[in-house]
Amino acid sequence: MSEGRLRLTIVGGFLGSGKTTWLRHQLFAGGFPAAHVIVNEAAGTPVDHGLLEGTNDQTVLAGGCACCDGSQTFQDALLEICDARSQMTDPTQRVGQLVLETSGLADPAAIVDLIQSHPVLIRHIVVHETIVVVDALYGQTALETEPVAQAQIRAADRLILTKIDLAGPTETGRLRRMLHMLAPGAAQSGSSFGSPVDLPTMAAKAVVLPKLAADSAAITTCQLDLGPDPDWTALTLWLSALLHAYGDQIVRVKGVICSPAGRLLVQAVRNRVPSPEVLPETETAAPEDNRLVLIGSGLSSNAIERSYQLVRDTG
Template sequence: MRHERIPLILLTGFLGSGKTTLLNQLVQLPEFSRTLVIINEFGETSLDHLLVSKSSDDQIVELSSGCICCTIRGDLAKTLSDATWRFARNGVRQFDRVVIETTGLAEPTPILQIISNTPKLYDSYRMQGTVTVVDAVNGAGTLATHPEAQKQVAVADLLLLSKSDLATQAQETETREAMLLLNPTAPVQLVLQGQTQVDEILALDHAEPVQSTAPLHSWLPTEQLRFAPVSGKQGLLRADQSSAAPADLNRHNDRIRAYCYVLEHPVTAAQIDQWLDALMPELGPQLLRLKAILNVVGFPGPLVVHAVQHLLHPAGLLKEWPDEDRRCKLVFITDNLSAERLEQSLQLLQ
């Protein structure tokens, strides 16, 4: 029997979004006791802590709640690889969860790839999800001008909207619309004065749906989207977000886009193989994230597909469908990739 892997959460957000304030709250909660927090040397503010040791390479602190914080200057993969013995006492690991806080200017996809594409790390850690904090006051402007912030929102499994108590209604609405355009399937939760409900953070289980305890509709929530037929593409529907998104959101940068599709008919295993063999080498670098639930002819349950850029997670078959909706659903988060090119590739599934 395979050992239980350590859950890992990636916490990201642009400069000044309030993610360190949030992290200070989380590590004081009983639910986050025995958590290893990994941050890098460019954190905007410090966590409240008691210093227990320091070296030239990194700084290790023990928090009053029982958490451990490691401020790294070097290789994240090595830090994670060494953590299970380095942060142990008498041979017993001192943490049960990992939270990685990125810098405000970091793109999260390389971190996701490191964890998934390094065999030793994949065997030790289970990626629970990406949490992105967005400032309600400045969020719309930030997302219009900074590609890093766009990518942070685009790959999120959960979006936390901070400073809504300081924002006007117009600012909050514009920020919500901006997030919706970049990531229409991630739930949005409020952070008020650095405080938020932690249940949804703890419930994250989005990287590997086959082994997930989260319901399938939570892994790929498309119920709130409106789909319309794509002209000239039989049986293919695309989500229509035009009425919800501000016209000038990406006036400075229109590279990052989300596209959601529904195929109304089942597909064959051969079609899926052919589609992925063509899609990943050609368009993989432009796919920040792909999630798909596919109805495959002859399979009792849905086939789930998840990819981060060119890295394709092993596809998995669920034993049964959770409801009567058996349509194929696909969500693409893209970087400088047009709907026309995506829909051309989807012809292999029609």
């Protein structure tokens, strides 16, 4: 029985998938009337909630993930909201529903479990829907390397694909097939900056998903060979998109690139990319020239190479 209980919608998705953008537009369009929005960020410094500020009530939970190390804080916040709701005598002033934006590394199923196994919360809250936002450009990479990205899809009732224009119809079609294999019951739809867009046709051919152990996200090093004459424009475009989506995962990027402006030392720490430093010219290309080294957790050389080729070939 859900009568009288507060409906909770969980909005999940991997780091950089576009959860905040999607949610902000839904809230603005009145998609979650009278919602109390809970924004959870695993990092100590919250960023996303600033993007969501508006007319809704909001609780920000930073410095711990609701599905694991921040679960106690999350439960306490829910209890407090339920308590305030039952004390509110004017029904028009009451919270109508709850929306949780999870951290990018949360498993929504663990959050559902947490509520359903809690003796008090289960009487006050019913999990209405789990919506998972998937980045069409990097979603496949995440599914191939991150166990939690697969877990997020499996937990979804509904999947929202973003950045379809960047990924292109073939890649998106393959990703759709992959998502369908992981979550056959989840409806898929497309979104661009919060507005609905058509999805490309799902690829007919089955795809192979690697079996990932829960602890496989060790720090690894990938090397991307850019060839003798790299496309500087495509490279900078790709790198900024990569760091935007995986800034939390990529720890370090370094390489010397021969560009029209000379030999450039490109460096990034997390998602900060300072202006490249111009290095002295050499008679012959050094062996380390035009190679980019990326260090991070759960990086896949193949996936990184493919995403670069995609940007270069479509650029």
